[in-house]
Amino acid sequence: MLSKKTKYGLKALTYLAKKEDRNPVPIGEIAQQNNISQKFLESILLMLRRTGVLSSKKGKGGGYYLIKEPAEILMTDVIRVLEGPIAMVPCVSLNFYEKCDDCPDEGTCSVHKLMLKVRDSALEIYRNTTLKDLI
Amino acid sequence: MLSKKTKYGLKALTYLAKKEDRNPVPIGEIAQQNNISQKFLESILLMLRRTGVLSSKKGKGGGYYLIKEPAEILMTDVIRVLEGPIAMVPCVSLNFYEKCDDCPDEGTCSVHKLMLKVRDSALEIYRNTTLKDLI
């Protein structure tokens, strides 16, 4: 299941991308327009800022705004920071690899084999989808 | 993340498929050979039996055995019964559809759009992978 964190994050990004200008948008507005708990959204936007797709401006008239063109914001980056690994098992993860402790040999493991395929197909999508494609 | 239930289920099926004969194999053997808690595996095999890929025989000399050729056991069926929906959000699920309560319009929802693609690609894999392919 996709976490609400990721879901809300994507919605917020899309909301910003749809705006014509790139002026700061206060969290309150984004939250209200997308039915998201404001406090929860706060922490999500903070994560997105740290990955470099968003920036923020403090004080009156402040808020969050995109610092990249929507066409340059890849889903791989967004998903990885909000949802975590794209792979469904750590033993096929590119960025979060971990060996299974119950599995003697990855080479002959059926789960490994299947999940590798699934990861590749998901990766193919995320790599070739930008925020612009979702508007 | 893939649940252990699915992981263990796949391993058990593979273990059975690898055997030359189709004689009943006791849970204990499957559990031991694959580092799975026997009691836990018990409930997993029961689910797989209900979907029609396995059958069982009680009593001494009993156990579980495949009743379909590995080449005819589709991952779609296995995954759906063990893991649940293939889609990452209910609003793009074929078999477990549910409307999002926070989302006014699926047609314009970015999350919907993205997750539809991801579901399709996963489905493509699961539909074209049989147990035989994993051996």
Next chain:
DNA sequence: TGTAATTCCTACTAATTAAATAGGGTAATA
């Protein structure tokens, strides 16, 4: 007919995670 081996079934528990909620304060800016 008895016994050991096995599946079958129900219920319980423990640990973890998700999704908030609450509340405080600091810093920047129009």
Next chain:
DNA sequence: TATTACCCTATTTAATTAGTAGGAATTACA
């Protein structure tokens, strides 16, 4: 001076996952 982002901690609630416990029912075989 009011507004707003930023940052931190703690708590709660609900759900899910993974596993445990115990026993009933069935069967092969001596």
